[in-house]
Amino acid sequence: MTLFSTYFLMDTEEIKSYVKENISFMRDATQLEATEIGDGNLNYVFRVKDMDSGKSVIIKQAGHTARISEDFKLSTDRIRIETRALQLAAERTPELVPEIYLFDEVMSCCAMEDLGDFTIMRAALMEHRIFPHFAEHISTYMAENLLPSTDVVMEHKVKKATVKNFINPELCEISEDLVFTEPYFNQNNRNIVQSENAQFVQEQLYDNKPLHLEVAKLKYLFLTKAQSLLHGDLHTGSIFITENETKVIDPEFAFYGPIGYDVGNVIANLSFSWVNGQAQQQDEFTRWIEDTIRDTIDLFGAKFKEVWKREALELFAVKSDAFMDFYLQDILSDSAGMAGLEMNRRIVGLAQVKDITELEHTKHVQAEKLCIQIANRFILERDTLQTGEDFVRVLHDLKEDFS
Amino acid sequence: MTLFSTYFLMDTEEIKSYVKENISFMRDATQLEATEIGDGNLNYVFRVKDMDSGKSVIIKQAGHTARISEDFKLSTDRIRIETRALQLAAERTPELVPEIYLFDEVMSCCAMEDLGDFTIMRAALMEHRIFPHFAEHISTYMAENLLPSTDVVMEHKVKKATVKNFINPELCEISEDLVFTEPYFNQNNRNIVQSENAQFVQEQLYDNKPLHLEVAKLKYLFLTKAQSLLHGDLHTGSIFITENETKVIDPEFAFYGPIGYDVGNVIANLSFSWVNGQAQQQDEFTRWIEDTIRDTIDLFGAKFKEVWKREALELFAVKSDAFMDFYLQDILSDSAGMAGLEMNRRIVGLAQVKDITELEHTKHVQAEKLCIQIANRFILERDTLQTGEDFVRVLHDLKEDFS
Structure with missing residues (x-):
């Protein structure tokens, strides 16, 4: 005993x-x-x-x-x-x-x-440190872990048993409320917005009917699309990093959901770093972030196809390249939408990110607005965002002078 | 003991x-x-x-x-x-x-x-009996049972527990193989096709790449879209009927899947009756079948919206009529696609329907071909089939002289 x-x-x-x-x-x-x-x-x-x-x-x-x-x-x-x-x-x-x-x-x-020598990536990015291997590592993590748990690769009865093992009602509920609902209704009156942006948020998030329709579609994908075993909370605070190594931690939100939710979380949180770097005129850093966003998407796509070609067992997946292309396009569209949702919720929702909140006040106000603009473009234009360059172009289009 | x-x-x-x-x-x-x-x-x-x-x-x-x-x-x-x-x-x-x-x-x-006084609907339809209340009954069954188990109405944690309770790997596997795979690959070499149609089936089902892409999309909806607790096998052999009453039986294939799978099964099996009636010049019967297909779709849509307005709890569902319209359009598109899949599998697959196989040989051959033509239109044009009349128009377009 x-x-x-x-x-x-x-x-x-x-x-x-x-x-x-x-x-x-x-x-x-x-x-x-x-x-x-x-x-x-x-x-x-x-x-x-x-x-x-x-x-x-x-x-x-x-x-x-x-x-x-x-x-x-x-x-x-x-x-x-x-x-x-x-x-x-x-x-x-x-x-x-x-x-x-x-x-x-x-x-x-x-x-x-014990990953004692590692740093939480969000903290390192706030110091504008550069991690040249990150896109390589995170794209491998996503392609190698996300595809094998789908019906493309996994025997369907095993997949259903895995779905059952990872039904995660309480932690999913946190995301359903904080990511997919409160940023658009503020129904619990606990959103946090800089007063200068109150009117902007009212128009762009709370009263934006076309946006609500697209957010609703994405919310129901989160609720119903049992595509793959996700990490479920893949932001830069769930990543430990050193110069040469990357470790993904804390998958307690894991459940079967749309792959784009994980990919989108990575892109959204890199985008916060980009806005932070812009706000502080860190040109080398923001260029590296742009490269990293571009490479994360494109390397993920390339590795995803490699895993598919090597491991697909389901018959349509084996026989139809057109279906593989459709499946990846669908993931990238979901990824853009989910990236937008993660950005909005981290700006106006309960769980904000230091990348933005710790900017000095004027820049914080400006960055908040910029993040929402990026987010809504990601959501509304998600079907057209199909390459890394497409994502970076949205950032470039909205680039602002913070000086 | x-x-x-x-x-x-x-x-x-x-x-x-x-x-x-x-x-x-x-x-x-x-x-x-x-x-x-x-x-x-x-x-x-x-x-x-x-x-x-x-x-x-x-x-x-x-x-x-x-x-x-x-x-x-x-x-x-x-x-x-x-x-x-x-x-x-x-x-x-x-x-x-x-x-x-x-x-x-x-x-x-x-x-x-004991439903001793009832008849299996498929048998009754093969005698060209008319059931004037069927569209009313089956649309009520579907709207009243399918919407309440979705995330629109059901509290999401309760829904996840229900998903878990109805994970149904073995019976889903039967559908995955027989409905969604074998009719397009005949990989187990057990499809059954009248020899006169062998070439037609080769071209229209086995070698039809554009069709394969759309079937693959629908198969993955069946595998991943945990939308609602379905009956899972809602054909006319799972329905007991009398002049005035309708009873749905045998939901052992029940699982969380796309609503369109149930709706599509009803439409597909009514379509077999239509082809059977056409083949035997049963004009009054085929007109009633057309009315029933039209009314089943339109009454389902109307009742679905009533249940939604009365019972929706999820916030976007409560606030956005545009989302309700999108959600119903999506169901109807899925329904058309799934109807096509059910038709193809009952024509060339292992589990055929007597409505077609019991026709005399020449008519059987002609009916087989006609069913596949209808099925492929349902699959390929599913996004444009949004009213009962749209479904009936496909039948009219392909109407043939069986004399």
Whole structure:
């Protein structure tokens, strides 16, 4: 009988015992130190380090409520979903995700590789650091992980079982509300808009009927299009990065949805960096962001076709190149639309991004407006955005002088 | 301890004991008679009648293999899915489904109302009988049952739980193969085509690349579009009918899919009756079929909008009439495409329909060809088929002299 045979929320002392008991390479450690390092909204994250050997491990535990609020009840099933999603990604792209050491259903926690040398990509981008391999890495991550879980590659009965395993009602609900609804209705009166832009937001988001129709179509794709096992929250805060390596983390929002939702999240968050760079006259950085957006889309398309040609099993997918082309066009159109949705929600919704909010006030106001303009173009013109250059052209069309 | 506490396949004697033990209104019956009346491919169906009172009940039991072949292994979960789907339909439209008396998970059987006075609609239509209320009934069945399980009406977390409950891998696989694949590739070499039409089928179905692209799109809607809890097999053999009443039965193929799959199945099977009536110069009957196709589509659309206006809860659905119109257009386009798929598969695929196969040979050959022509128009022109009249116009355009 171990201490850890029934669930409780662990503190730093208990975490150390847990690690000694469960992680083989820590069994004989005598100098363990544990620190709570989580800064997310939902879970508790501990780094446990053996000061003798220098070895370390990350323990992530889910509570029955969100970390930010006792009132926010949330099933601990999210940690199962996150761990299983990372394990699946590790089968295809071990170099692009942290290694999982264990998943503990009783304690609702997992142990994973410590990425101590990595930086959260959003923070690095706010310092205008350049990561020349990022487009290569993220396009590989998406093509290699997203296509194999579709009906193109996966046997359909296995796919249906996987859909069932990743039904994720509570975390999807967060996206359904915050990404797909509140930015257009502000029905809970908790949107945050700079007062200078209040009228603009009223016209462009709340009263914009043609936009509402297109957003509704995209929302129902999110609700109904069980295309692929997504990461579900693939923004630059879910990516750890160094000069040479990229690691995707935190897929607790994983579920079967439209591939464009993941691709669009990457593009949207790169676009925030572009606006931030523009606002601060970081020309080399913004040029690199443009290249990265262009390459992410085009490399994703090329790698997607490679995986398709190599692994497609469904008969139409095997026999019809026209269908492959249609399928990719459809993903890119969804991607543009979802990128626009992510941009709008991060500008006016509850969960804003520091890339924009930490600009000095005048630039913040101008950047907010620019992001909404880009977002609405992405949404309304999504069927015409089919290459990386098409996405970059929208940014260029709307480029502004921030001086 | 009852005889029925572990699963076994019941014979007529055991069925009688089962009924006495489990059906309250049969408890005191002394003159029970039981007959196996099933003619489907999968399950065993018994009518148990009390010769004293005249009361009767239907028991449907699922085996671990299909009724037609010991080699065809199939989960008995299908009887749970069928019973639950009928119970859900009974909440909305009790007059349009048989009453369920019990579901027995252990014995994998259900007990339901005996529809002894009803006729299978396909058989009645082959006698060119006219059912003036059918369009009214089936449009009510579809509008009242299909919309409430969508994200338009159903709370999204409840909907996701319902999706999970109705994941139906084995029966969906049958449709994926027989409806969406084999008619276009004949890869298992078991399609059945009249030799006179071999060349025509080769060109129009097997070698028709533009058609393959559209069929592939529709197949992936079936695989991925978790829009609504469907019946899943809504042909005229799944409908019991009398002069004044209509009962939909056998929803064991129920799963979350595109609404157009159900609507399209109804239209396709009415179209077979139309071709049958044409082939036999049954003018009054074919005119009634045309009216019924027209009314089924138009009444479905009108009732669908009524249910939407009355029950929509999702915010875009509540606020945007343009979105409601788009959503219905999308369903009608899917319906036309799925109608075409059902027609092709019933003509060249393994599971053919008597409406066509029982025509005398020359007419059979001509009807086969005509059905494929109608089917391909439905598939290729589906985006333009938006009213009942649009569907009927395709039939009129292709009308042939069978004399």
